[in-house]
Amino acid sequence: YKVSKQADAVMLFFLFDFNELQPLFARLGYDVDRALAVRTVEYYDQRTSHGSTLSFLTYAGVLAAFDPESSWERFMVALESDVSDLQGGTTKEGIHMGVMAGTLDLVQRYYVGARIYGGALMFRPRLMDRLDGVSFSMRYRGTPLRVRIVGDKLTVLAEVEGFRVPVRVGVADNIVELGAGASHVFHIPPVPAAPDRHELPA
Structure with missing residues (x-):
């Protein structure tokens, strides 16, 4: 069988x-x-x-x-x-x-697509119609981060409490460095309605 x-x-x-x-x-x-x-x-x-x-x-x-x-x-x-x-x-x-x-x-x-590429924590959200309102905490290089998606915006906040080192985060080609207490709002590029079946997570 x-x-x-x-x-x-x-x-x-x-x-x-x-x-x-x-x-x-x-x-x-x-x-x-x-x-x-x-x-x-x-x-x-x-x-x-x-x-x-x-x-x-x-x-x-x-x-x-x-x-x-x-x-x-x-x-x-x-x-x-x-x-x-x-x-x-x-x-x-x-x-x-x-x-x-x-x-x-x-x-x-x-x-949400959180992966490390080239020394930066990158996000590549999928299923955006299901993720609206998603919010969670995570650590990257020991620094606590708060991640939130609302509509087509993804916000990353580097928490002050427990902060260790500045971190690089990004969406698509937009990469920023966050210090203690800093946040950045990223615009999430649209995902094709019919994804290419020959694509696997990159």
Whole structure:
């Protein structure tokens, strides 16, 4: 049978962005492009039984770039996993802490798009119609930050309490340095209505 209990091979595309994976595969002698990555995800998606709550998180993350609706559906399943006891009796034995933490990570890294590139914390929000009003705290280089999305604006505030070092943050080509108590409002560029299915998180 061609069946996988959970997102195993697809986990590669969740843990590493494509720009990290491509040179790793090249060193091993494999030529991997984005189209092959998308085909790989789609192949396993048809054959995964999701026998683990973490499986829905993994697929939600990798699908965010090229199938946002499906990504959001998996995210909602992950959110409901303990509340609705989706695995049929496991919740009474204890909550699934991994999936709970994973849903927060998914919002930060895949929907708000927080990633480190070239010494700066960059944001590339997706699913903007679902993110309006999202607000969370995070640390970058030890400095506490407050991130908030309202409409098509993303605001980053470097908290005074606990401040360690100035940090560089950005959206698209707009990168600024924030000192203690400083904030910046970024305009979020529009996301194409029909994302290219050959794009994976970069």
